[in-house]
Amino acid sequence: MAEVVLEKVSKIYENGFQAVTDLDLNIQDGEFLVLVGPSGCGKSTALRMIAGLEEISGGEMRIGEQVVNDVESKDRDIAMVFQNYALYPHMTVYDNIGFALKLAKIPKEDLDRRVREAAKILELDAQLNRKPGQLSGGQRQRVAMGRAIVRQPAAFLMDEPLSNLDAKLRVQMRAEIAKLQRELGVTTFYVTHDQVEAMTMGDRVAVIKDGVLQQVDTPQNLYDYPENIFVAAFIGSPSMNLYEATVHGTVLHLGSNRIELGEVPEKVAAHDGETLVVGIRPEDMDDAELSEADTTERTITTTASLVESLGSEIIVHFEIDARAVDAGDPDVLEELADEDVATAVARFNPRSRARSGERISAVLDIERLHFFNLETGLALR
Ligand SMILES: Nc1ncnc2c1ncn2[C@@H]1O[C@H](COP(=O)(O)OP(=O)(O)OP(=O)(O)O)[C@@H](O)[C@H]1O
Ligand SMILES: [Mg+2]
Structure with a gap:
């Protein structure tokens, strides 16, 4: 586990578009931090920079003690969950969850123990031999979570992991992911455009607009003391x-x-x-x-x-x-x-x-x- 620190991190895409400007964030060890903002404001860009999938144009990024600006994605010790959880359709739930461990050549017994532990936490014990096509949307989402948690990473990065689910399931999974995160205590960076999701899940919520951070605070403080009219209007419904x-x-x-x-x-x-x-x-x-x-x-x-x-x-x-x-x-x-x-x-x-x-x-x-x-x-x- 580790803290994730961004200091004046910027992203300018090849076409010259500045998607993120001087982003300062400190995701504390074990914290669940949600980044929220309207579509196109740079949330995925920020997450992809933490993941190492996108180069950082300026500033410094650290995971734990290590400056990771030039560290490859696979060496950053992070696990990701995305909107389209991209499960391998021809593999069983067991193999999907254990895939990264297999690639990492983890001994078979170890792998077996970790996959079963994860399946138990996620209540997927009974589905281990099924293929993704035979699962409900919520179960598929949990398999995607399983793949992330077996790796026991320093941090989780999640980009709108619930947006493919129907409204009811989304509310249920929201609570499940938040609970799981608290149990595991893994530093988590979670991206969404849904302010209700942000408010209910995050220990703290960071509001971003046009690539510029507006305010970071606990959900209650954001609601009670918005620092500007953008945050004031964005948080709360109606x-x-x-x-x-x-x-x-x-x-x-x-x-x-x-x-x-x-x-x-x-x-x-x-x-x-x-x-x-x-x-x-x-x-x-x-x-x-x-x-x-x-x-x-x-x-x-x-x-x-x-x-x-x-x-x-x-x-x-x-x-x-x-x-x-x-x-x-x-x-x-x-x-x-x-x-x-x-x-x-x-x-x-x-x-x-x-x-x-x-x-x-x-x-x-x-x-x-x-x-x-x-x-x-x-x-x-
Ligand atoms: N490869 C790229 N080249 C140029 N511009 C890009 C590139 N990728 C993204 N952008 C632009 O950067 C901005 C931020 O994109 P990003 O995907 O980070 O937004 P987002 O906040 O995740 O939006 P959404 O909520 O719709 O997922 C957008 O205006 C987008 O068009
Ligand atoms: Mg996005």
């Missing part, structure tokens, strides 16, 4: 609502709405009267009708455009006469949306009687509002 707004004294001006904040954080007060960005998570709004307290000073009264009842909660869509902020690219914020009407999404308590097309009052949890600088997109905290 996404955080983001609007241009101003704070005057203790009052938030959000379109025509006036919200009494009570206390204003110092960093926000410093921008009194200036346009900034306010972020409101859907779960930080609720139906004012359900509140016994007087909430008039912190509600948005509007018409619900769509109400979706999920049983456990009610998703309410409504219009708000404020300017929306697109979290995708902080550089072009100013040019955005010339319309001064935006949509908002709230998650109401299931006891709410909000109906599509009818008036609603959404009360804000003013202690949980997020504020960002409009120009830089950085959190004001």
Whole structure:
């Protein structure tokens, strides 16, 4: 086992495209670190550089004590699991799992013990003589995991290993892989574009956009303290609502709405009267009708455009006469949306009687509002 360290690692492809820029990551010994970001942001490139499948254009990479920039993939002591797990179709599960050990000329008895141990952990004991074609998707995925774990590597590298599975199986395997990783204690670098997968599996989650690392933290900290509007919008579902707004004294001006904040954080007060960005998570709004307290000073009264009842909660869509902020690219914020009407999404308590097309009052949890600088997109905290 070992830690994996990336210091200012960059990747420029032959055509001149820079896929990863100055990536700093420290995957601690035994840690499960998830790299998450939208499609094309450089996740697989980063993983392939750690794997040694892609040359590093700049910076330094270490696995354990060893600088591996120029070490060949096969000498890096890592095991990979990919999206298309590429099992050998003509080989049994037993042979698939043991293949790397056989290549490494591990003594037969040793190989047998390790394959059976892995099969036991993965609950594949009964399938050892079957071929991949006779397995379910989840079982095939576990065989791919088996091939990685028999090698007892310094680190696991996994690139979207669950994306070929249906939704239900994905949720199940998510839990199984996380549990297995914890039992084995092997340093793991896991890549996905799915923020829910990232949040549920990772000890820490690294968010990347356009090849640039945005933030690395525990799932809860990412959710509670996003450092910029990209992370704020990317983590959480439905996404955080983001609007241009101003704070005057203790009052938030959000379109025509006036919200009494009570206390204003110092960093926000410093921008009194200036346009900034306010972020409101859907779960930080609720139906004012359900509140016994007087909430008039912190509600948005509007018409619900769509109400979706999920049983456990009610998703309410409504219009708000404020300017929306697109979290995708902080550089072009100013040019955005010339319309001064935006949509908002709230998650109401299931006891709410909000109906599509009818008036609603959404009360804000003013202690949980997020504020960002409009120009830089950085959190004001
Ligand atoms: N060999 C290559 N030459 C040039 N550009 C490449 C090459 N491979 C990938 N890219 C580009 O680098 C960027 C990052 O690719 P990468 O595969 O790392 O993205 P990703 O985050 O894994 O995306 P996805 O979630 O879709 O798998 C993309 O814009 C891609 O088009
Ligand atoms: Mg990829």
